[in-house]
Amino acid sequence: MYRIHKRLEISAAHRLDLNYESKCSRIHGHNWMIDVYMQSEKLDENGMVCDFTLIKQRVKDRLDHRFLNEVLDVNPTAENIAKWIADQLGEKCYLVRVKESEGNTAEYER
Numbered sequence: 001m002y003r004i005h006k007r008l009e010i011s012a013a014h015r016l017d018l019n020y021e022s023k024c025s026r027i028h029g030h031n032w033m034i035d036v037y038m039q040s041e042k043l044d045e046n047g048m049v050c051d052f053t054l055i056k057q058r059v060k061d062r063l064d065h066r067f068l069n070e071v072l073d074v075n076p077t078a079e080n081i082a083k084w085i086a087d088q089l090g091e092k093c094y095l096v097r098v099k100e101s102e103g104n105t106a107e108y109e110r
């Protein structure tokens, strides 16, 4: 099995729709640190699990410096962002970690 890891930093804004009072319901921003893990039994014809540049294009280019509520069709929590990223990258992506701040991390694993 081949495995790759790509780290991305994304600066963006969001607000959370919550069924309780929270400061997070107001628009605010984070510098999310995102770790993407992909694997494959075989390499493609270019000798890669997946091109690191393609990962950046499919994830960072779509999220960086944007209002995430307008990109995701679900509440942009760290958990939902992790799942959204895995969906953009397909079956080979088996784990995504989304670190919102030093103390707050969510992950999605297939």
Ligand SMILES: Nc1nc2c(c(=O)[nH]1)N=C([C@H](O)[C@H](O)COP(=O)(O)OP(=O)(O)OP(=O)(O)O)CN2
Residues within 6 Å of the ligand: 016, 024, 028, 076, 077, 078, 079, 100, 101, 103, 104, 106
């Ligand atoms: N399970 C989740 N809980 C929360 C999420 C989330 O994505 N998943 N997100 C938020 C907000 O984005 C909020 O900005 C961060 O929450 P909070 O830790 O309260 O705020 P700070 O980063 O400012 O941390 P301090 O400990 O207050 O410094 C909330 N919850």
Ligand SMILES: [Zn+2]
Residues within 6 Å of the ligand: 014, 024, 028, 029, 030
């Ligand atoms: Zn937030």
